[in-house]
Amino acid sequence: MDHQAIKNRFGIIGSSAALNYALNVAIQVANTDLSVLINGESGVGKEVFSQIIHVLSARKHNPFIAVNCGAIPEGTIDSELFGHEKGSFTGAVDSRKGYFETVNGGTIFLDEIGEMPLGTQARLLRVLEAGEYIRVGSSKVQKTDVRVIAASNKDLLEFTQKGRFREDLYYRLNTVPIRVPALRDRKEDIPLLFRKFAVDFAERYKSPPVQLDEEAKNVLINYPWPGNVRELKNIAEQISVLSQDKHINAPVLRQFLPENNFSRLPVLASQTNGGANQKEFNNEREILYKLFFDMKKDVNELKKMFFDVMRNPSAINAERYHTENMLGEYQGDSHPPMRQPSQPVILNTTNGIQQHEEIEESLSIMDKEKELIIKALKKHRGKRKDASMDLGISERTLYRKLKEYDINE
Numbered sequence: 001m002d003h004q005a006i007k008n009r010f011g012i013i014g015s016s017a018a019l020n021y022a023l024n025v026a027i028q029v030a031n032t033d034l035s036v037l038i039n040g041e042s043g044v045g046k047e048v049f050s051q052i053i054h055v056l057s058a059r060k061h062n063p064f065i066a067v068n069c070g071a072i073p074e075g076t077i078d079s080e081l082f083g084h085e086k087g088s089f090t091g092a093v094d095s096r097k098g099y100f101e102t103v104n105g106g107t108i109f110l111d112e113i114g115e116m117p118l119g120t121q122a123r124l125l126r127v128l129e130a131g132e133y134i135r136v137g138s139s140k141v142q143k144t145d146v147r148v149i150a151a152s153n154k155d156l157l158e159f160t161q162k163g164r165f166r167e168d169l170y171y172r173l174n175t176v177p178i179r180v181p182a183l184r185d186r187k188e189d190i191p192l193l194f195r196k197f198a199v200d201f202a203e204r205y206k207s208p209p210v211q212l213d214e215e216a217k218n219v220l221i222n223y224p225w226p227g228n229v230r231e232l233k234n235i236a237e238q239i240s241v242l243s244q245d246k247h248i249n250a251p252v253l254r255q256f257l258p259e260n261n262f263s264r265l266p267v268l269a270s271q272t273n274g275g276a277n278q279k280e281f282n283n284e285r286e287i288l289y290k291l292f293f294d295m296k297k298d299v300n301e302l303k304k305m306f307f308d309v310m311r312n313p314s315a316i317n318a319e320r321y322h323t324e325n326m327l328g329e330y331q332g333d334s335h336p337p338m339r340q341p342s343q344p345v346i347l348n349t350t351n352g353i354q355q356h357e358e359i360e361e362s363l364s365i366m367d368k369e370k371e372l373i374i375k376a377l378k379k380h381r382g383k384r385k386d387a388s389m390d391l392g393i394s395e396r397t398l399y400r401k402l403k404e405y406d407i408n409e
């Protein structure tokens with residue numbers, strides 16, 4: 001299969017030398033059993049590369065599983081990966097197979113490997129060196145034949161110097177390194193990617209694709225894209241959904257780029273301590289954008305309803321019916337809805353005076369965040385990985401927030 005065919009098959013867009021080089025290494029290494037370490041910033045496409053390697057390998061008919069080491073609590077990661085025996089810890093009511101057992105013959109993708117606890121790293125090293133592992137609470141050595149592809153957006157070598165990552169494991173994993181380039185290091189791919197996403201979203205939302213003029217293209221190319229392809233995709237979606245005019249010029253585009261809006265946004269309390277890390281900061285900022293866009297949509301819908309009824313007061317019953325139906329959408333949520341069905345928007349035309357009843361709505365950022373998290377979990381049927389991607393936060397952050405807000409979805 002030539003490179004272009006592989007790109008088409010996996011939906012990879014781009015033709016920069018750095019991307020082609022990374023793809024070349026992935027193709028060449030696929031058919032060996034060597035461990036691969038994929039490095040690159042968040043959102044560059046590391047997971048896509050791991051799938052390419054598996055699908056082009058002799059293991060392609062065997063299982064592939066992606067495990068996010070950053071999202072599994074430290075106390076359960078050994079059991080998830082290597083299994084456990086009944087009674088080996090409180091709550092271990094049955095014995096359980098781990099991924100290294102169930103995926104035997106296939107490939108495991110260990111994402112965010114830098115977050116793996118040191119004890120688990122030692123167990124992983126044994127798998128890589130001898131193909132052996134022991135279930136938690138057992139003394140029986142078991143054999144497995146699993147190919148490991150690991151990924152990190154951190155500098156693992158630096159982690160080894162700090163004692164956070166085993167040096168022997170680092171060199172064992174790093175037999176073949178693949179560096180997926182950041183978007184800002186392959187600027188020529190940016191317009192291609194935007195075009196592709198604009199066409200995809202136009203199809204999804206049944207509207208003409210948005211088009212950038214030359215100046216807007218320049219703005220797009222020169223934006224640093226800290227969230228890489230994932231961020232570009234999000235922005236393309238926001239523009240596709242929210243822009244009435246499909247011809248986008250530079251000032252319009254700038255409104256969608258976080259840096260320009262940033263100063264107008266409130267600051268979350270947790271960000272005011274100087275230690276907040278930049279990635280989480282950006283991710284939380286993305287949540288706020290989503291939140292504002294949702295609110296903007298709500299306000300526009302309400303405005304439209306209000307003016308419709310002003311124009312045609314006899315339609316009030318129909319409008320009210322529609323309003324209550326719309327509010328009913330929230331009823332399934334275990335979290336109190338943003339607008340309670342008992343507080344519908346009622347346009348009161350008594351005495352010919354039209355009044356707009358106050359809508360009691362929580363404006364707390366934390367409430368909104370909780371609500372978005374619940375929505376995302378519902379949308380993705382409880383799949384935390386997909387929900388966290390949709391929310392633009394890491395699975396670990398999502399996990400932390402579920403605990404913090406006491407969400408049991």
Ligand SMILES: Nc1ncnc2c1ncn2[C@@H]1O[C@H](COP(=O)(O)OP(=O)(O)OP(=O)(O)O)[C@@H](O)[C@H]1O
Nearest residue numbers: 011012013041042043044045046047048153229230
């Ligand atoms: N070259 C590309 N062409 C088209 N889409 C891409 C490309 N690279 C990545 N994507 C898309 O960008 C999104 C992010 O990719 P992916 O999840 O693989 O990133 P990642 O590097 O694993 O990020 P993280 O470190 O946050 O886990 C996905 O929707 C993926 O399909």
Ligand SMILES: [Mg+2]
Nearest residue numbers: 043046047111
């Ligand atoms: Mg990933």
